[in-house]
Amino acid sequence: MDRALLEISQIPQSRGLDLVANLVSVLGQAEVTGTVAVGMALARLRHRRRDWWLPLGVLAVTVVELALKQIVAQPGPVRDASRSAGLPFLTLELRGAFPSGHIARLAYLAAMWDVIPSWVRVSGMVLAVATTVYLAAHWPSDALGGILLGVGALRLFRAIATGMTPPAPWRRKAPDSMNT
Secondary structure: OHHHHHHHOOOOOOHHHHHHHHHHOOOOHHHHHHHHHHHHHHHHHOOOOOOOOHHHHHHHHHHHHHHHHOOOOOOOOOOOOOHHHOOOOOOOOOOOOOOOOOHHHHHHHHHHHOOHHHHHHHHHHHHHHHHHHHHHHOOOOHHHHHHHHHHHHHHHHHHHHHHOOOOOOHOOOOHHHOOO
């Protein structure tokens, strides 16, 4: 299934499509998502939000992604070098390609931005997955693994953040002294 989907994504070829795919790919770079996460955390801290640290969970996602790439030895597809823009970002040679870190980081941040309509966030993720597979940077299953990692990590961290938040004043139980 992976190979068939990858081959289908390789049929269209144009310089314009290559450029758009590379620009979308930049959004998932660790340097970009890390900077966005720090900015979001600082903005939340400035507004004295108890969950100010939640955007920084993207760093944990990156650590888990790197660990999984060392554990799951799934080689990535053979890349067509002509499609790559060769942008100067940090690259690491890892054993495997699973899961896609670009997609995991984007999924984490996209799922976090509740102020943006869901259809926009989902459309953005579909575009990111399509461009990642089009560039032959990852297999479709790597992209799916990235989505599951990013969204799963956010759900975990939100559960932790919610557990740390005290109940709203109107939901507090009445003191026992009122019952006597």
